[in-house]
Amino acid sequence: MVDIAFGPEPGKRPDPRNNHDAYLHQTRRKRMYGGILLVLFLAIMAAGFRTAEDRNAGDFLSGLHQLGDFPAEVISEAWANRANLPGLFLRYLPSLLETINIAAVSTLLGALIGAVFALLSTHGLARWPRLIPLFRRSMDAMRAIPEIVTALVLIFILGGGPIPAVLAIAFHTSGALGKLFSEVAENADLKPVEGLTSVGASWGQRMWLGVLPQVAPNWLSYALMRFEINIRASAILGFVGSGGIGYDLKLAMQWGGGKYDQVVAIFLLLFLAIVAFDQLSSHFRNRLIKGP
Amino acid sequence: MTDATLQVQMVQRFRVKRLTAFAAPALILAYFTYIFFAFDVAGLAARARLDNAAILLSDFWSYKTHVTRDNRSSAVSVAIEGENKGTYPAGQLPAWVTQTGDETTVDLGDGHLVTYDAKGARYVVPGYGTIDITVQNGKPVLNAPLPLPTWINSAENKVSVTTDHGRFTYSRSKVETFRYQAGWELFFFTLNSPFSGRSFGELATLATVGDRIDPARSNLGYMASEFWTNKMWRHSDVAWAMFETVLMAFLGTMGAALVALPLAFFAAANFTPFRAIRFAFRRVFDFVRGVDGLIWTIILSRAFGPGPMTGALAILITDSGTFGKMFSEALENLDDKQVEGIRSTGANAAQRARFGVIPQITPVLVSQLLYYLESNTRSATVIGAIVGGGIGLLLTQAIQTQKDWEEVAYYMVLIVLMVMLMDTLSGWLRRRLIKG
Incomplete structure (x- = not known):
């Protein structure tokens, strides 16, 4: 079963004798996926914001200065x-x-x-x-x-x-x-x-x-x-x-x-x-x- | 407690329940009666325009083609919905309009025939007779079998006939016939496109094995670009508008979550021991929520001008108040054991938050976020109408012209599909992310 799941090379298999390493390995991988997802999410947010700003009449920074003008x-x-x-x-x-x-x-x-x-x-x-x-x-x-x-x-x-x-x-x-x-x-x-x-x-x-x-x-x-x-x-x-x-x-x-x-x-x-x-x-x- | 007092109590409670069972419907009824007069429901019948409803419903699923003759220049034009964009080029009139010399014949089907000629115009209605209009001293003179039915309307300078096959109007300046046909006209290709008026089979042949119409590009690409740049339905603008609407909802919701999450810690009793800070943050959340989305939208449009970014920011600000309140409540319901376990390993505040708190509130957070994403897609349609972005703007514009109802129907279908899609998507993601 292990051969089917991990391929024939011995290096990639988790070593059942060493639980600690296997756990750390799994955690690291989980964290890496989480990190990749987070970066992807932020990239989409940034790109989306840029698109929205491009299609807007005024841009964000100059608008920010005028934000208080109207209420004032x-x-x-x-x-x-x-x-x-x-x-x-x-x-x-x-x-x-x-x-x-x-x-x-x-x-x-x-x-x-x-x-x-x-x-x-x-x-x-x-x-x-x-x-x-x-x-x-x-x-x-x-x-x-x-x-x-x-x-x-x-x-x-x-x-x-x-x-x-x-x-x-x-x-x-x-x-x-x-x-x-x-x-x-x-x-x-x-x-x-x-x-x-x-x-x-x-x-x-x-x-x-x-x-x-x-x-x-x-x-x-x-x-x-x-x-x-x-x-x-x-x-x-x-x-x-x-x-x-x-x-x-x-x-x-x-x-x-x-x-x-x-x-x-x-x-x-x-x-x-x-x-x-x-x-x-x-x-x-x-x-x-x-x-x- | 003796049996007697118990009985008295129970009888009392029953009496109260019976009273509420009758009082609640009675109150609702009384309120509706008040509203009936306050909103002048009785006057609704006088104000309602049922003819508008009829126009709207028929426009939803059908279109009309105008056959117009200018009585001064004698020029005849055939245009879909009377629009420039839908005018048939000369020499390529539809089969039901025939022109021989001065005479134009419009076949409305089932024997209904309209003829324009030099003397005037005639409309043959089967089962009734011929409505003949001749021009004398520049005025249309009606000659039709008497008594005149109600569907013929004759005034000094104008004669109009409405049958279930079409509408015919003769005035001093022009004579016009409307023919109604089912469907949305020119949805795929406009009349000036080489693909206009072809059947699906012909188009499929052209797209796959037919000769190139434009040698520079493949027929399929040509078709796609003709469809995309369709002037009548503006598919590319509509697609952009839909994208803008979803973008507003996405940026607004996610941005609000990013803003609200760190702030929520300051409003939660178990993270901020100082009552004054907590109180201040809670009141800020309440304020932002209370100043409604409408007011934020107006203030922001003044600063950022019309467009999707303004809409996204309006959603962001309104929702960060809601999220701040919701997240801080979720933080207060937290299980302390997990945080203490992390603390016992010597973790600092940021690490405790990352490993002790975030994993616990993620399910609540994600499910609320996705729920709001779906509901904000709908709000983004409304906000788009105010800030001038997205499908909401196209929709309000189409409604305000009061004649492009088929476009209104099209946008409505698109909005419903978009919201349903977001609903399905957010439900699917919620199940995936929370159950794993």
Whole structure:
């Protein structure tokens, strides 16, 4: 066997009498492979960065000097007009509320649709076990389409406003949550479901009474995490297309100098909202997982 | 605890549970009702443009060819989607357009015939009759069997007819017929290419045994370059854009990991005993995460200009906050025994980190990295639309023109394929690297 593995020359074989050398040899080889991989990885990073820099309008080093220019300009102008800020906060509060509402509705819708998809695509729970691959693939596709694609197409059909954003984020969310939900549901205990089957419960009743109480904490926790992501997504979607605070930010930015107090007000509102909701949701998630 | 109090407690708990079981759906319903009015869902019907939806859907899988006659110069042109790039060269018109002298005949199929001539134009619709348009005093005059059906629209200066075989418009300046055909036009070769309009069999013959069309190079190479430089679909630009998007995601994710890994040690309680330093680093991570990717993208585009590097840096900064938090949590959950074992051999801090810590957190690290790589491919599409790089830019441009929907469909298919590919790749790598 050793001959087959190492060839006929005696020099290449590990010497079973000397464990120490063989171990060191193996470690050295492992480390060498690790080193080669690391160098390769760094080379790819460097080459990739060079390519990206070549295709960029400005280069990295000269940009680095200007990095502080825009924030400095914005902040100094906003500081000069700092008396406006409280009024601007009030003015943009409805937009912020709209952005958060977009995120909340789309998370809710996405979670509801995702829950149905998850149950339909979980082995042991599915209503039609033969259709499991179909539901899984459709969730994959829903997850794969970025929100911006759906949103821009829907804006063309439905016009501006928050509804295209809601539908686009909900579409993506149901795919993303459906997968996570189905992973949780796979670990659910089937005994309650069997018990319910034995008393003649319908599929809906089995899921509602047998599965949902088991998975609810984990599902809620995933949904809250998705809500954090969706607040950011709805702000970005506003910037590229439809309503909310992102759209106001775009309008204020397009103006250039002179409206930077508005930009700062929006930045601050968005930042505070994101941090607040992150904290809130991580607090509730901890409670859900670890108990009160 | 007596049975009685236990019973009271249980009844109480049941009551609370029953209440939540009804209250939660009721709350959701109430919220949806509020949203229904806040977002003006009722007004959606008035705002929705279903005709746009119809255009979009038909454009997704079909294309139209314009046959246009300029009524002043009498010049007839046949162009795919009415674009310059898709204009048929004179003398090489498609088989369904025939020209004899002044007369041009467009055969829309199933007996639908449109004729342009010196007097005006005629459209023969089977089962209805002939729609005849003559020009009097420079204005089109309609002569068609009465009563006029709703699909004929006649105004003072313009007559338009829409059937399921095509669309016909006569105005003072020009007469135009649209013919719809299934498929994506000129996807492989444009009309000015010698390979245009040939069947797959002909192309295969040309590529393998046929005579060289351009003596300087092989037919296969010529074909490849004609395909690559296709002006209508711009395959080379699209390929570059896809590459840019993946590059942004890769550089951003990996760069963020390289930045966050050393910093995470300062935010982990078991490596940094000083509370103040730990607190400072954690707040920095929170700040970077909280200032959303959108804001970073805007700030960076001002400094670095549009392009993929800006997008990569935006992803890098946003994710280093996330990674810093995640890695420091992983470091805090570390098993101390391994580190102590290394310490007992007299290793210094760097060696302890290299041999005691890194091997333990590598699985968590790699699996998170790969997960983020996949999700950042999607974000890079969106960020690309803002910073002006990658497939996101091409997509938003195509959507904004509001007519190249077949290109939108093409990009959408490509994006979905790209994300799915990254998903598969990262899943495969994760399994390989973690299970060995």
